[in-house]
Structures are given as structure tokens and as C-alpha cells.
Amino acid sequence: MSSTTRILGIEGTAWAASAAVFDSATDDVVIESDAYQPDSGGIHPREAAEHMHEAIPQVVERALEHARETHDGPASEPPVDAVAFSRGPGLGPCLRTVGTAARALSQSLEVPLVGVNHMVAHLEIGRHTADFDSPVCLNASGANAHLLAYRNGRYRVLGETMDTGVGNAIDKFTRHVGWSHPGGPKVEAAAEDGEYVDLPYVVKGMDFSFSGIMSAAKQRYDDGVSASDASGGSSDSSDGVPVEDICYSLQENIFGMLTEVAERALSLTGSDELVLGGGVGQNARLREMLEEMCDQRGAEFHAPEPRFLRDNAGMIAVLGAKMYDAGDTLALEESRVDPNFRPDQVPVTWRADEPELAAGRGAATGEQQVQGAEALVDLEPDAGRVTKRRESKTYRHPQLDDRLRRERTTLEARLTSLARREGVPTPVLSDVDPREARLELEYVGECDLRDSLTADRVRDVGRHLARLHDAGFVHGDPTTRNVRVDGDRTYLIDFGLGYHTDHVEDYAMDVHVFDQSLVGTADDPEPLREAVLEGYREVGDERVLERLEDVEGRGRYVQDDDESDAADA
Numbered sequence: 020m021s022s023t024t025r026i027l028g029i030e031g032t033a034w035a036a037s038a039a040v041f042d043s044a045t046d047d048v049v050i051e052s053d054a055y056q057p058d059s060g061g062i063h064p065r066e067a068a069e070h071m072h073e074a075i076p077q078v079v080e081r082a083l084e085h086a087r088e089t090h091d092g093p094a095s096e097p098p099v100d101a102v103a104f105s106r107g108p109g110l111g112p113c114l115r116t117v118g119t120a121a122r123a124l125s126q127s128l129e130v131p132l133v134g135v136n137h138m139v140a141h142l143e144i145g146r147h148t149a150d151f152d153s154p155v156c157l158n159a160s161g162a163n164a165h166l167l168a169y170r171n172g173r174y175r176v177l178g179e180t181m182d183t184g185v186g187n188a189i190d191k192f193t194r195h196v197g198w199s200h201p202g203g204p205k206v207e208a209a210a211e212d213g214e215y216v217d218l219p220y221v222v223k224g225m226d227f228s229f230s231g232i233m234s235a236a237k238q239r240y241d242d243g244v245s246a247s248d249a250s251g252g253s254s255d256s257s258d259g260v261p262v263e264d265i266c267y268s269l270q271e272n273i274f275g276m277l278t279e280v281a282e283r284a285l286s287l288t289g290s291d292e293l294v295l296g297g298g299v300g301q302n303a304r305l306r307e308m309l310e311e312m313c314d315q316r317g318a319e320f321h322a323p324e325p326r327f328l329r330d331n332a333g334m335i336a337v338l339g340a341k342m343y344d345a346g347d348t349l350a351l352e353e354s355r356v357d358p359n360f361r362p363d364q365v366p367v368t369w370r371a372d373e374p375e376l377a378a379g380r381g382a383a384t385g386e387q388q389v390q391g392a393e394a395l396v397d398l399e400p401d402a403g404r405v406t407k408r409r410e411s412k413t414y415r416h417p418q419l420d421d422r423l424r425r426e427r428t429t430l431e432a433r434l435t436s437l438a439r440r441e442g443v444p445t446p447v448l449s450d451v452d453p454r455e456a457r458l459e460l461e462y463v464g465e466c467d468l469r470d471s472l473t474a475d476r477v478r479d480v481g482r483h484l485a486r487l488h489d490a491g492f493v494h495g496d497p498t499t500r501n502v503r504v505d506g507d508r509t510y511l512i513d514f515g516l517g518y519h520t521d522h523v524e525d526y527a528m529d530v531h532v533f534d535q536s537l538v539g540t541a542d543d544p545e546p547l548r549e550a551v552l553e554g555y556r557e558v559g560d561e562r563v564l565e566r567l568e569d570v571e572g573r574g575r576y577v578q579d580d581d582e583s584d585a586a587d588a
């Protein structure tokens with residue numbers, strides 16, 4: 020294997036027909052792209068595939084021309100060492116077109132084929148350009164939104180959207196108000212003149228959902244249109260709420276949610292590096308929030324330049340080179356594309372000798388002070404007391420920040436006590452001050468569950484969750500850091516994201532959040548995952564576990580739901 024690796028990358032999962040050449044010796048990435056722009060509505064899969072069909076040969080030819088010009092070996096040698104292409108996730112018709120082109124090139128150039136996961140490429144380009152060792156990655160793209168961290172040879176999904184991708188959610192709103200695709204940049208521009216109005220804000224542990232906020236946003240817009248129709252006024256204001264205010268508030272809440280879960284992932288994994296990936300990462304407000312959050316907790320933040328954030332073949336070529344160097348190539352007969360290709364399905368062959376993320380250190384700021392994801396906690400084990408203050412998050416809009424801190428403090432106080440009445444061990448509450456977002460609680464346990472994971476303890480947590488659910492509420496953030504351990508006894512703490520509900524779906528999500536935290540923090544999660552279910556089954560309702568299978572299957576969203584929209588149109 021030569022010391023220099025040169026890769027031709029091809030991307031075409033949805034809208035970007037793109038080809039690139041990466042040269043590992045110079046670190047140069049040359050990208051040639053041709054974007055599909057729908058005449059109206061969202062991305063139409065068949066039209067997008069037709070675009071790929073026409074544009075891919077042209078961008079590939081331009082990239083190859085560059086490769087030939089910069090190639091210093093004999094002309095009889097191929098100008099690149101391999102052809103890397105996006106195998107998925109993405110729109111089936113687009114992927115198949117690109118797959119066919121990649122196979123043909125690999126044969127005509129007589130070089131191997133490398134099959135790249137598009138999502139892992141969104142993440143690896145950030146690690147490559149930042150030179151971070153083991154960052155947490157927030158991928159904020161059109162069809163996806165998730166948090167990833169490397170552990171035991173895979174990128175683990177720590178949290179993700181439970182419905183649409185973040186870009187698609189925004190694009191659906193702009194389609195609703197009649198703006199052309201893509202909507203993200205238009206919302207960003209309109210937000211400049213906006214003011215804050217209340218909209219839903221939904222995080223569940225490190226998962227989140229956009230459906231509530233998107234329908235509320237559309238509703239507010241429609242209310243305004245009918246109100247102004249009635250008064251003969253401008254169609255861009257809604258009940259006194261201009262569309263600019265909706266755009267502004269959408270950004271504040273949606274990006275606030277993404278920033279909050281990113282912070283939770285840093286806290287849970289103990290990582291102090293965050294990279295951003297995906298097309299929505301081009302948004303200045305999102306980058307500003309993430310930067311500020313990282314600053315506030317002493318972590319480093321990196322966002323690649325915009326040409327590497329939106330879909331592009333550069334990221335495919337760069338990851339293709341790492342995979343090629345690791346011998347991770349594809350035989351033609353195994354090179355089928357996969358529209359639902361998950362990042363955690365990819366064996367990470369190119370990081371074999373690298374350090375892992377530490378199994379999450381508690382960020383101890385002083386001897387007896389712990390910085391959680393949300394709060395600063397003063398521990399006084401000798402006095403048997405802890406004081407928890409939800410600090411103001413400067414990245415959030417002050418009005419949202421006030422609301423969340425107050426609501427969560429009140430809920431934490433109420434549900435902590437309620438849980439104990441249901442027979443679930445929790446700290447006794449001695450004082451609460453919602454305006455200061457401050458709680459005083461009994462000190463419980465000897466360590467966090469994260470640092471002393473056993474099947475018995477995890478089974479106990481399964482039983483606790485079932486008891487809460489039987490009583491009609493959820494914990495909201497059951498992670499291995501929100502369980503304290505004292506011998507065989509486990510205590511649940513940190514009920515701030517809990518709420519009352521009688522939906523099986525919410526109970527299943529609660530179990531799912533705990534399950535994901537096991538996958539994210541345990542070396543050998545399988546027996547533990549099994550133990551949670553056993554504990555739950557002893558006490559709880561079997562229907563919740565049935566729904567859990569559903570929830571887990573559903574996270575595999577990926578399909579661009581513009582597809583169905585466009586088909587309906």
C-alpha cells in the first residue's frame with residue numbers, strides 16, 4: 020500500500036449529485052457538485068434520481084480530470100486508488116443510480132470499491148477536520164438528527180429524533196407557508212427580524228421529537244392567515260404573530276433542544292469534544308448555541324466548513340480513504356445499496372488502535388461539586404444533603420430558559436416525592452425554590468449506577484420504572500447517571516424531565532431512554548439490556564414492552580418523508 024491514498028468519492032443520497040477527489044498526502048479535497056432543485060414542493064424521489072442520472076457522469080468526469088492532472092505516476096496507472104460511494108441511507112432510486120455509476124467506474128479504472136455510510140461520513144469529516152480523538156457528534160441533517168459516540172468498535176446512537184429529521188421538519192413548515200425548497204436558509208433569514216413566542220419543547224433523555232412543535236408552528240401561521248383574511252390585512256401576520264416570530268422561535272426551540280441533548284451526551288460520556296455534521300449545521304444560530312454551550316462547560320466545539328456540512332462527496336472520499344487504508348473494500352456482488360443503512364450497523368474498521376471514550380467521568384468541579392448536564396450539584400455526604408441549582412443556560416433564549424428551569428424544578432420536587440410513595444426509592448426532599456431553580460435533597464447512595472453496573476441493579480431499575488408507569492407518570496431521563504447505588508439498593512434521582520401521562524408510548528420511550536444509556540455506557544450491554552426487561556416484566560404491563568419493540572424499530576426513520584408528501588401532492 021502506498022503512503023499516499025487518493026480516493027474518488029461519489030455522493031447522491033438525495034439532492035446533491037457530487038464527486039470529489041481526496042489526496043491524503045496533501046489533505047486536499049476537491050469537490051464538484053450539482054444540486055437538484057425541485058420546481059415546487061419538496062424533494063421528489065423520481066425527479067431526484069433523474070437528476071442523478073444526468074449529473075453524476077458530469078461531476079465524476081470533472082473530478083477525474085482533476086485527479087489525472089494531479090496524478091504524478093505513469094499514465095497507465097489509475098489516477099485514484101479506489102472509488103468510494105454513499106451506500107445509504109437515502110432515497111432508493113437515487114442510491115441505485117449512484118451505486119451503478121460507482122460499480123462501473125471501479126471496473127473501468129480497475130480499482131476497488133468502498134461502500135460508505137453517509138451518516139458516518141457526516142461525522143467523520145468533522146473528526147478529520149477538527150483532529151479530535153473521540154468526540155461526541157451531533158448530526159443535524161435533512162432526513163436525520165442524532166447523537167453518536169464511538170464505543171467498542173461502533174458508533175453508538177445515544178439519542179435521535181423520534182419522528183422526522185431536523186431539516187425535513189423545517190422544510191415542511193416553509194412548504195406550508197409557500198416558500199421554496201430548501202426552507203432552512205429562509206427560516207434563518209426570516210428569524211433575523213423575529214421575536215420570541217412560546218412553542219412546544221420536547222426532549223426525552225437524549226431523544227427528542229419535532230412533530231408537536233411543527234404542528235403548533237403551522238397552526239399559529241394558519242390562525243394568523245385566517246385572522247388577517249377576515250380583517251383584510253397582510254397575510255404574513257398571524258393573530259399578531261408575524262411569520263418572522265414563528266421562524267425565530269422555531270430556531271430557538273429546535274436548536275435549543277439539539278444543544279441540550281448534545282450537552283447531555285457530553286455529560287453522560289465524559290467527552291469534552293463535540294463536532295457538528297449535516298446540512299442544518301450551516302445555520303449560524305445553531306452553531307452559536309453549540310459553541311456557547313461548549314464554552315460554558317469547558318468543552319471544545321468544531322463545525323467543519325459549510326462545503327463539508329451539506330451533502331457532498333468530499334466527506335465520502337475522506338472516509339473512503341480511511342476505510343481503504345484499513346482494507347475495508349467491497350466485492351461487487353456485496354455492493355448493494357441500503358436506503359435504511361444505520362450508522363450503528365457499520366463495523367468501524369479504521370479506528371481499531373485508537374483510544375475509546377472514557378466510560379464517562381463525572382465532571383467534578385470541586386471535591387464536592389458535580390456539574391451535571393443541567394445543574395450544579397453541591398454534595399454534602401456527611402450532612403446527608405445535596406443542593407441542586409439549575410444554572411441559567413446562556414445559549415437559550417432567556418424566556419425559554421426561565422420556563423424550563425422553573426418547570427423542571429417544580430416537577431422534580433413533585434415527582435421525586437410521588438415516586439417514593441409508589442415504593443420507588445428516591446431522595447427525601449427538604450426544600451424547593453422554583454424561582455431560584457433550587458432544590459435541597461437527601462444525599463443517597465454511594466455511587467452512580469454508571470460506575471457500578473450489574474444485572475441485578477439494572478433489573479431493579481426495570482422494576483422501578485414499571486412502578487412509576489403503573490402510577491401514571493414517567494421519569495423522563497432514566498440514565499445510568501440518574502440512578503444512585505447503595506449495595507443492592509438503587510435510587511432514582513433527577514425527575515426534572517418527568518411528566519404525568521397514560522400513554523403506553525410514553526412508558527415505552529422511558530424504557531427506551533434507559534436502554535440507550537446502557538448501550539452508551541456499558542462495555543457489554545446485552546445482558547444488562549435483557550435484565551431491564553426482566554425487571555420491568557415482573558411488575559409492569561407487557562404492552563409497554565411490546566410497544567418498545569415498535570419504538571426501537573421506528574427510530575430507524577431515515578426515509579425522507581418528503582417522499583410521501585411529494586407523492587401525495
Ligand SMILES: C[C@@H](O)[C@H](NC(=O)OP(=O)(O)OC[C@H]1O[C@@H](n2cnc3c(N)ncnc32)[C@H](O)[C@@H]1O)C(=O)O
Pocket residue numbers: 032033034108109110137141159160161162163184185186187189190201202203204207297298299300301302303328329330
Ligand atoms: C440521507 C441524506 O440524503 C440526507 N441529506 C440531507 O438531508 O442533506 P443535507 O445537506 O445534510 O441537509 C439538507 C437540509 O439542511 C437544511 N439547511 C440548509 N441550510 C440551512 C440553514 N442555513 N439553516 C437551517 N437549515 C438549513 C435544508 O433546509 C435541508 O433540510 C441526510 O443526511 O439526512
Ligand SMILES: Nc1ncnc2c1ncn2[C@@H]1O[C@H](COP(=O)(O)OP(=O)(O)OP(=O)(O)O)[C@@H](O)[C@H]1O
Pocket residue numbers: 283286287381389390391392393394395396398405407446460461462463464467500501503512513515
Ligand atoms: N440526592 C443525591 N444523592 C447523591 N448524589 C446525588 C444526588 N443528586 C445528585 N447527585 C449526584 O450529582 C449528579 C448530578 O445530579 P443530577 O443528575 O440531579 O443533575 P443534572 O444536572 O440534572 O444531571 P444530568 O442532567 O446530567 O442527568 C448525579 O449523577 C449524582 O452523582
Ligand SMILES: [Fe+2]
Pocket residue numbers: 137141160161297298329330
Ligand atoms: Fe446528508
